[in-house]
Amino acid sequence: xxxxxxxxxxxxxxxxxxxxxxxxxxxxxxxxxxxxxxxxxxxxxxxxxxxxxxxxxxxxxxxxxxxxxxxxxxxxxxxxxxxxxxxxxxxxxxxxxxxxxxxxxxxxxxxxxxxxxxxxxxxxxxxxxxxxxxxxxxxxxxxxxxxxxxxxxxxxxxxxxxxx
Amino acid sequence: xxxxxxxxxxxxxxxxxxxxxxxxxxxxxxxxxxxxxxxxxxxxxxxxxxxxxxxxxxxxxxxxxxxxxxxxxxxxxxxxxxxxxxxxxxxxxxxxxxxxxxxxxxxxxxxxxxxxxxxxxxxxxxxxxxxxxxxxxxxxxxxxxxxxxxxxxxxxxxxxxxxxxxxxxxxxxxxxxxxxxxxxxxxxxxxxxxxxxxxxxxxxxxxxxxxxxxxxxxxxxxxxxxxxxxxxxxxxxxxxxxxxxxxxxxxxxxxxxxxxxxxxxxxxxxxxxxxxxxxxxxxxxxxxxxxxxxxxxxxxxxxxxxxxxxxxxxxxxxxxxxxxxxxxxxxxxxxxxxxxxxxxxxxxxxxxxxxxxxxxxxxxxxxxxxxxxxxxxxxxxxxxxxxxxxxxxxxxxxxxxxxxxxxxxxxxxxxxxxxxxxxxxxxxxxxxxxxxxxxxxxxxxxxxxxxxxxxxxxxxxxxxxxxxxxxxxxxxxxxxxxxxxxxxxxxxxxxxxxxxxxxxxxxxxxxxxxxxxxxxxxxxxxxxxxxxxxxxxxxxxxxxxxxxxxxxxxxxxxxxxxxxxxxxxxxxxxxxxxxx
Numbered sequence: 001x002x003x004x005x006x007x008x009x010x011x012x013x014x015x016x017x018x019x020x021x022x023x024x025x026x027x028x029x030x031x032x033x034x035x036x037x038x039x040x041x042x043x044x045x046x047x048x049x050x051x052x053x054x055x056x057x058x059x060x061x062x063x064x065x066x067x068x069x070x071x072x073x074x075x076x077x078x079x080x081x082x083x084x085x086x087x088x089x090x091x092x093x094x095x096x097x098x099x100x101x102x103x104x105x106x107x108x109x110x111x112x113x114x115x116x117x118x119x120x121x122x123x124x125x126x127x128x129x130x131x132x133x134x135x136x137x138x139x140x141x142x143x144x145x146x147x148x149x150x151x152x153x154x155x156x157x158x159x160x161x162x163x164x
Numbered sequence: 165x166x167x168x169x170x171x172x173x174x175x176x177x178x179x180x181x182x183x184x185x186x187x188x189x190x191x192x193x194x195x196x197x198x199x200x201x202x203x204x205x206x207x208x209x210x211x212x213x214x215x216x217x218x219x220x221x222x223x224x225x226x227x228x229x230x231x232x233x234x235x236x237x238x239x240x241x242x243x244x245x246x247x248x249x250x251x252x253x254x255x256x257x258x259x260x261x262x263x264x265x266x267x268x269x270x271x272x273x274x275x276x277x278x279x280x281x282x283x284x285x286x287x288x289x290x291x292x293x294x295x296x297x298x299x300x301x302x303x304x305x306x307x308x309x310x311x312x313x314x315x316x317x318x319x320x321x322x323x324x325x326x327x328x329x330x331x332x333x334x335x336x337x338x339x340x341x342x343x344x345x346x347x348x349x350x351x352x353x354x355x356x357x358x359x360x361x362x363x364x365x366x367x368x369x370x371x372x373x374x375x376x377x378x379x380x381x382x383x384x385x386x387x388x389x390x391x392x393x394x395x396x397x398x399x400x401x402x403x404x405x406x407x408x409x410x411x412x413x414x415x416x417x418x419x420x421x422x423x424x425x426x427x428x429x430x431x432x433x434x435x436x437x438x439x440x441x442x443x444x445x446x447x448x449x450x451x452x453x454x455x456x457x458x459x460x461x462x463x464x465x466x467x468x469x470x471x472x473x474x475x476x477x478x479x480x481x482x483x484x485x486x487x488x489x490x491x492x493x494x495x496x497x498x499x500x501x502x503x504x505x506x507x508x509x510x511x512x513x514x515x516x517x518x519x520x521x522x523x524x525x526x527x528x529x530x531x532x533x534x535x536x537x538x539x540x541x542x543x544x545x546x547x548x549x550x551x552x553x554x555x556x557x558x559x560x561x562x563x564x565x566x567x568x569x570x571x572x573x574x575x576x577x578x579x580x581x582x583x584x585x586x587x588x589x590x591x592x593x594x595x596x597x598x599x600x601x602x603x604x605x606x607x608x609x610x611x612x613x614x615x616x617x618x619x620x621x622x623x624x625x626x627x628x629x630x631x632x633x634x635x636x637x638x639x640x641x642x643x644x645x646x647x648x649x650x651x652x653x654x655x656x657x658x659x660x661x662x663x664x665x666x667x668x669x670x671x672x673x674x675x676x677x678x679x680x681x682x683x684x685x686x687x688x689x690x691x692x693x694x695x696x697x698x699x700x701x702x703x704x705x706x707x708x709x710x711x712x713x714x715x716x717x718x719x720x721x722x723x724x725x726x727x728x729x730x731x732x733x734x735x736x737x738x739x740x741x742x743x744x
Contacts (some may be wrong), residue, residue, distance in 0.1 A: 036743070063330035063331070063346075063742065065331055065333040065345055066324075066333055067346070069334050069335050072336045073336070074337075076508055
């Protein structure tokens with residue numbers, strides 16, 4: 001598998017690092033620290049950048065791979081920041097049979113990112129979600145809180161253009 | 165501990181309290197198939213091969229983790245179980261690259277063996293989507309091919325629980341799960357120490373050493389090249405397993421005969437390099453003791469250990485002996501002393517090593533390992549590759565006569581041969597250091613306190629009225645215990661031996677693969693080590709400094725141990741690395 005490159009450069013602040021160090025200090029000798037550390041780090045940074053996982057690993061001696069393994073196992077963790085515009089495409093059953101998979105694929109191509117990633121300019125992030133409760137409008141996607149329904153692949157460009 | 169009585173397949177069985185169903189069955193001579201299970205290392209009940217029926221239990225239970233209870237009734241081989249195991253195998257095959265004919269593990273593959281045993285005729289029963297991976301060939305010593313991985317996590321468990329390195333682990337979730345490094349980086353960019361224990365743990369062909377046998381044959385078939393081979397002590401104690409000999413058979417004579425028939429110009433022995441290492445290391449130790457040098461001094465023969473120290477204890481590198489490993493010392497002497505003696509341009513010498521180790525493939529390309537201005541050793545192959553090479557050359561190993569090594573770099577002492585077992589380097593060094601310090605001959609050159617397969621051993625000897633405290637550790641998790649003490653200033657040892665792999669080189673990552681069924685219930689390390697200690701006792705010369713060829717090497721070429729020339733050729737330096 002190709003090495004995961006961070007699509008958005010890391011831009012942590014001094015305050016964030018201080019908070020992180022405080023959290024690490026609280027959990028230093030706690031054998032079950034991995035989950036709380038990751039959760040709190042994500043609260044501080046909004047996501048889990050490589051630099052932050054490395055910092056946690058260096059300070060706690062929890063191997064970096066263990067942190068990465070846990071971070072990629074649970075969907076609550078994100079290795080990439082969310083964009084200014086968060087796109088969620090519903091891949092639930094109703095939307096999927098109505099072709100939302102094609103819409104999702106079209107978005108990955110047009111934005112040149114994979115699911116869970118963010119465009120380098122920080123503008124768009126893309127996620128797949130399950131049922132937003134609007135099956136009557138299937139296939140459905142959301143941009144932040146805006147719902148777009150009865151979509152076809154041809155609609156994607158127009159929707160993105162609204163946010164350019 | 166109290167015994168528990170239960171019935172397995174209708175037979176009365178009694179086993180110690182706390183045993184699992186698997187252990188109790190084993191106790192009674194009943195085999196339950198396993199795949200993900202590695203005793204004391206990976207006991208996670210994940211693969212579902214060891215399922216058994218327990219009377220009263222709702223579902224099938226995993227025997228490897230299910231504890232026995234009084235009066236329990238267990239069935240290990242019902243039609244329902246056979247069907248279940250067959251389905252499990254078919255599910256594993258549905259996402260497994262089935263290129264068995266050309267697979268390096270074919271005929272030694274635990275998955276293949278189980279499929280045969282359970283009569284899995286239709287390997288495509290659950291055919292569907294398959295994951296595809298680009299094999300990771302970045303590391304100098306091995307390939308990780310996730311297309312063949314069955315996610316048993318044996319490699320992950322060994323990397324973390326035995327070696328404490330944990331550079332590989334399960335990433336992502338569900339069908340997308342794969343074993344990899346943090347951020348899917350290449351293995352070469354991590355703090356992997358190249359020990360190869362993951363290869364030894366893998367039940368299938370997902371992990372394997374980089375094969376250099378064709379490079380060896382190319383060198384042999386190049387008329388310009390003078391190709392010499394050296395074999396590490398531990399190789400002779402395990403190579404026989406590849407050809408049907410019982411574990412712990414010393415096949416030194418047949419091995420030398422095979423190497424000669426493969427076509428090497430000279431068949432030499434790393435044991436000579438080991439004796440030379442002792443000359444330099446014992447001298448360095450005495451100098452450090454007498455001149456207030458950094459103590460404890462720690463051995464540097466094991467390239468996995470050296471790299472581990474560089475990554476995890478870069479602040480403690482001054483403890484490492486500056487001596488090159490026996491492999492590298494041998495190469496250095498081959499391309500200088502031997503080349504001059506024979507009148508051969510060292511450029512035309514190809515030095516091949518056969519090692520129980522995958523990290524040696526990394527070591528040959530380290531910096532400051534080039535006594536003649538070129539790499540000391542050119543090609544390093546594992547014991548497994550030697551077996552492959554022997555077969556490739558059409559040699560019938562079992563009918564070979566016993567032959568000896570060539571002179572002058574083939575002569576060695578008993579001290580050299582025990583290098584392959586944990587505690588061996590310490591004992592060999594003590595045999596020389598004690599005589600040098602006291603000026604008296606050791607009547608009985610046995611230091612049995614540092615023998616045995618314990619992960620950490622300590623002993624104190626009185627040498628010339630002075631106390632010498634030594635420690636021996638094998639397996640990096642054990643090394644970590646010693647190193648933390650040293651770092652904290654709590655260790656009063658003078659001399660420490662550390663080997664990367666548990667039990668030392670006999671259990672190295674390049675040794676013949678041992679089926680989990682054998683590994684789980686046999687002391688592989690002790691059996692192979694015994695072959696080396698027997699080899700030692702059978703020798704008339706048992707101390708490195710009494711090896712006539714070593715004496716001659718110093719007389720004719722190096723001068724004294726620790727001389728300027730010896731330093732230039734036989735010593736090296738280390739680099740600080742980070743943890744990744």
